[in-house]
Amino acid sequence: MSLNKDGSYTGFIKVQLKLVRPVSVPASKRPPTLQDARRGPGRSTAVRRRTSFYLPKDAVKHLHVLSRTRAREVIEALLRKFLVVDDPRKFALFERAERHGQVYLRKLSDDEQPLRLRLLAGPNEKALSFVLKENDSGEVNWDAFSMPELHNFLRILQREEEEHLRQILQKYSCCRQKIQEALHACPLG
Secondary structure (H helix, E strand, O other): OEEOOOOOEEEEEEEEEOOOOOEEEEOOOOOOOHHHHHHOOOOOOOOOOEEEEOOOOOEEEEEEEEOOOOHHHHHHHHHHHOOOOOOHHHEEEEEEEEEOOEEEEEEOOOOOOHHHHHHHHOOOOOOOEEEEEEOOOOOOOHHHOOHHHHHHHHHHHHHHHHHHHHHHHHHHHHHHHHHHHHHHHOOOO
16 A cells, blocks of 8 residues: 555555356457456446356456545446446445454445555455445345346246246146046046
């Protein structure tokens, strides 16, 4: 870390990516180059075509940040580095700490300053490290999804509903058949 004249400081933080779901990147005819990653996607321009893929499991990225850089800005920087066009609100930054053989995760608020937390924790990475994960707060933030993603959800739900209905109809059709067979087998007395 280095101290600036204004009293702020700069340094590196290491963030481990533990994403379970695929991420979206702009679809292109060629794979992104290292120069593309450095430039980052123009977030102000709408991406018309996307492709999705899974980031490598437990990928680690080092970021050079200021002491006043907030957790939300760290998330946005990570997404720019990997050319991810998904809404940053879909992701959350967590602090990870190991104590007495137990691993503890705590979601950082958008305004917390990761470099400051790293400095306060000391050099031991087991005392504090950072993890980027999906923002699973239990409630769905529908505003974070694009219209194509929402339409895709509806298609998936429609297919699941149709399959469930087919299974129910099949089950009761089988029951009806067994009842009719039992009625025909019983002599009327």
